[in-house]
Amino acid sequence: MKKIDSNRKNEKIAGAFFISATTSAIIGAILYGPVIKNDDYLSAADHASTQISLGALFELILACSNVGTGIMLYPYLKRYSESWGLGYALFRLLEVVYILIGVVCMLAIVKLGHESKTLSGQELLSLQASGNTLKTIYSWAFILGPHFMLGINTFIYSSIFYQTKLVPEKLSSVGMVSAVLIFIAAILEIFELIPHFSPQVFLLALPIAVYEMVLAYWLIVKGFSKKAFE
Numbered sequence: 001m002k003k004i005d006s007n008r009k010n011e012k013i014a015g016a017f018f019i020s021a022t023t024s025a026i027i028g029a030i031l032y033g034p035v036i037k038n039d040d041y042l043s044a045a046d047h048a049s050t051q052i053s054l055g056a057l058f059e060l061i062l063a064c065s066n067v068g069t070g071i072m073l074y075p076y077l078k079r080y081s082e083s084w085g086l087g088y089a090l091f092r093l094l095e096v097v098y099i100l101i102g103v104v105c106m107l108a109i110v111k112l113g114h115e116s117k118t119l120s121g122q123e124l125l126s127l128q129a130s131g132n133t134l135k136t137i138y139s140w141a142f143i144l145g146p147h148f149m150l151g152i153n154t155f156i157y158s159s160i161f162y163q164t165k166l167v168p169e170k171l172s173s174v175g176m177v178s179a180v181l182i183f184i185a186a187i188l189e190i191f192e193l194i195p196h197f198s199p200q201v202f203l204l205a206l207p208i209a210v211y212e213m214v215l216a217y218w219l220i221v222k223g224f225s226k227k228a229f230e
Contacts, residue, residue, distance in 0.1 A: 007223070007224070011223040012223075013068070013072055014068075014073060014216075014219050015215070015218075016220070017068035017069045017072060018065075018069055018212045018213070018215055019213065019216045020061060020068075021069060024058045024062040024065060025058075025062045025146060025209075026209070027058045028055045028056075028059040028062060031052065032106060034048040034051065035052060035106065035109055035135065037197075041109065042116045042128060042131050043116065045109050045113030046110075046116065047113075049110045049113065052110050053110060055106065056106050056107050059103045059106075060100075066095055066096050069092065071089075073088065074088070074089050076224065077160050080164050084156060088160075091149050091156065092149075092153045095150055095153060096145075098142070098144050098146070098149065099141070101141040101145075102138045105137050105138035106138060109134050109138075113131075115127060116128075142196070144186070147182055148183065148186035148190075150208065151179045151182040151183030151185075151186060154175060154178065154182070155176055155179035159176055161175065162175075165225050167224065167225070168218075171211075171215065175211050178208035179208065181208065182204060184204060185200075185201050188204075
């Protein structure tokens with residue numbers, strides 16, 4: 001009985017981490033809008049520095065939540081395959097690394113935005129070049145982390161869920177499909193076939209966001225199949 005209670009507690013925590021990850025990712029992306037959507041992003045970052053910094057905070061929450069999901073799911077995944085369970089944890093960690101790189105870039109852009117107010121001429125051009133580099137790094141970090149790596153680690157754990165029946169097959173099937181879609185989005189972005197932060201990317205990313213929220217609800221309310229513990 002204690003083992004089952006402990007499992008239910010872990011499942012609810014995992015669900016809470018998934019909710020935190022999905023919501024913080026969406027909020028962070030929205031708060032980064034002044035930098036992402038404006039050509040004169042240094043000036044925009046200066047005027048909206050508090051907003052951008054708050055977005056960075058939500059991205060840090062996202063990173064911590066992703067680590068949390070990795071920690072909470074690993075014990076269940078390794079029962080099926082220790083190597084695949086470890087693979088999921090490592091790809092989740094790589095996703096977090098890219099998220100943190102993006103956070104550093106955004107905070108650095110805010111700093112450059114403050115400095116740009118007092119500069120002109122060649123000094124301002126040099127600062128803008130540095131800002132362009134940081135914005136480019138942020139874009140690639142986002143593609144490689146919350147898109148490419150997310151697609152891989154989501155496919156790994158969803159396929160294990162499907163094979164072990166830890167959650168209903170329909171739910172895990174949606175997870176695998178959504179993982180493939182976000183992975184395709186990353187590939188298309190890498191080859192510049194679709195622009196970053198475009199409506200096409202949003203449509204390809206939406207299913208995985210919905211899946212994570214539904215999975216979170218299932219873990220909190222229902223939990224994993226008890227047959228997995230027999």
